[in-house]
Amino acid sequence: MSPRLNICAGLLLGGLATGEHGALGQVAIGSASTLRVSVTLGNQTGDYWPTGWPAPQQASLEVSIHTSPQGHATGISIASAAAALPGAHTFPVPVSPFGSVVVGVRDLALNVGTPGPVLPVAEDGSFAGVLTAAAFGATLTYSTHGTQCGQLLAAGAPCAHDGPVGPSPVAAAVNGRITRDEIEPGWRIELALTAQAPIWPQNPSGGTLSATATIRGTVNDQPVNCPADWNGDALVTVADVFAFLSAWFAGTAQATEYGGTSGVPAIFAFLSVWFSHGVGPC
Numbered sequence: 001m002s003p004r005l006n007i008c009a010g011l012l013l014g015g016l017a018t019g020e021h022g023a024l025g026q027v028a029i030g031s032a033s034t035l036r037v038s039v040t041l042g043n044q045t046g047d048y049w050p051t052g053w054p055a056p057q058q059a060s061l062e063v064s065i066h067t068s069p070q071g072h073a074t075g076i077s078i079a080s081a082a083a084a085l086p087g088a089h090t091f092p093v094p095v096s097p098f099g100s101v102v103v104g105v106r107d108l109a110l111n112v113g114t115p116g117p118v119l120p121v122a123e124d125g126s127f128a129g130v131l132t133a134a135a136f137g138a139t140l141t142y143s144t145h146g147t148q149c150g151q152l153l154a155a156g157a158p159c160a161h162d163g164p165v166g167p168s169p170v171a172a173a174v175n176g177r178i179t180r181d182e183i184e185p186g187w188r189i190e191l192a193l194t195a196q197a198p199i200w201p202q203n204p205s206g207g208t209l210s211a212t213a214t215i216r217g218t219v220n221d222q223p224v225n226c227p228a229d230w231n232g233d234a235l236v237t238v239a240d241v242f243a244f245l246s247a248w249f250a251g252t253a254q255a256t257e258y259g260g261t262s263g264v265p266a267i268f269a270f271l272s273v274w275f276s277h278g279v280g281p282c
Contacts, residue, residue, distance in 0.1 A: 027061040027189055027217040034214045035059075035083055039093050039103050039140065039199075041207045042155020046093030046103065050085060058084045061215050065178065065187060066118060073178050073187070075118040076127055081193055083213035084109045085138075093142075095151045101144045108138035110195050110211055111174060125177045134172035136195040140165050140209060157199075157206040165209045166197040186220035228277040230270070236277050244270050 003088060020235035035058075037048040046246040060082045085108040092100035110133050129181035134145040141162040144152065176191035194212040198204035230247070246256035256262060259269030 003147055024064065025219040027063060027066075027215065029059055029061065029107075029215055029217040031112055032216045033059060033087050035085060036212045036214075037085065037089070037091075037105055037108060038210045038212075039091075039105065039207065040210075041093050041095060041101065041103075041142075041157045044094045044155070046091055046100065048089060048091040048105070050089065058086065059213065059215060061189075061191065061217065061230040063189065063191075063219065064118075065219070066121075069184075071180075073121045073125060073180075075120055076173065076178055077118045078112055078116045078131060078191075081191075081215070082110070082212075083193065083211070083215070085211075095144070095155075099148055101142050101148060101152070103140060103142040105209070106139040106141070108209075108211060109136045110172070110193065110213060111137070112193070116174075119174070121178060125179045126175070127178065128173075128175035131172045131174055132195075133169045134193075134195050135168050136170050136172070136197055136211070137165050137168045138209060139163065140199060155206075158201060161199065165199055166201045166204075168197065170195050170197050181218055186218055188218055190214070190216045206256050226277075228270075228274045236274065237279055241271070241274060244274075 027054070035050060036056045037050075039046050039048075060080065062077055062079040062081070064077045065073055066071055066077075085105070088104055088106040090102050090104045093103050094100045112131050114131075114133040116131040121127045139162075143160040143162075145159060152159055169282065172193055172195040174191060174193050176189065178190075179188050180186075181188050192212055192214045194210065196208050196210035199207040199209055226236070228236045228240060231243040244255055244258075245267070248258075255270075256266055258266040261269050
């Protein structure tokens with residue numbers, strides 16, 4: 001069984017290729033992280049960059065890092081991610097050369113709670129992909145009249161709105177970079193998660209709400225001992241029993257001599273460890 005690294009408690013998604021290690025952990029989010037909110041009405045867009053974000057309850061990120069035996073990152077997957085902008089916030093969206101509409105966004109939230117695929121990591125540490133089950137939404141309000149109302153109507157947007165933004169879940173684009181931390185044992189991660197939803201699902205060209213959470217932080221490596229996790233995916237499941245039996249029947253010494261016993265008793269030794277741990281993450 002390949003050695004493996006586990007960082008913090010949590011869920012590691014996807015399997016590891018033969019000869020790879022896995023690392024799992026909660027990202028310690030740094031102060032350089034940002035959240036950008038954009039509202040498009042017709043063909044004009046206004047942006048909001050709040051200050052003082054994130055607070056601990058407003059952003060979180062848990063990742064699984066796949067590495068080669070040489071310690072290079074080969075893949076990354078998102079176990080969970082969340083970014084929120086609590087409360088009500090207002091900012092202008094231009095609608096003509098002569099004015100803008102003040103929109104209000106309340107209680108914006110972007111969450112990824114379903115494990116995503118393993119994204120390949122390039123030699124420079126960059127990665128990109130799409131998460132198909134992100135929950136994204138907020139309440140959006142604005143009201144205008146006169147010339148500005150006419151401009152919005154001409155662009156396909158109504159003159160006023162007060163209600164929740166379009167459908168959820170939505171697809172979220174993810175891209176970023178992961179590099180080895182040269183000071184602490186671990187990784188430096190920069191990850192941008194972007195989601196977009198139409199304000200009016202029946203009229204998607206009328207306007208959209210989008211948000212990009214750029215999370216920067218670190219993950220520290222900590223050794224873990226999880227003997228019941230035979231297949232090395234940081235989860236203890238029935239799959240580990242079948243993987244062990246496959247290795248035992250193949251005559252692999254790690255299996256046939258498991259627990260310092262030989263032959264059939266090695267099977268019972270592994271099952272004892274497996275039942276003692278129980279199904280769940282390491």
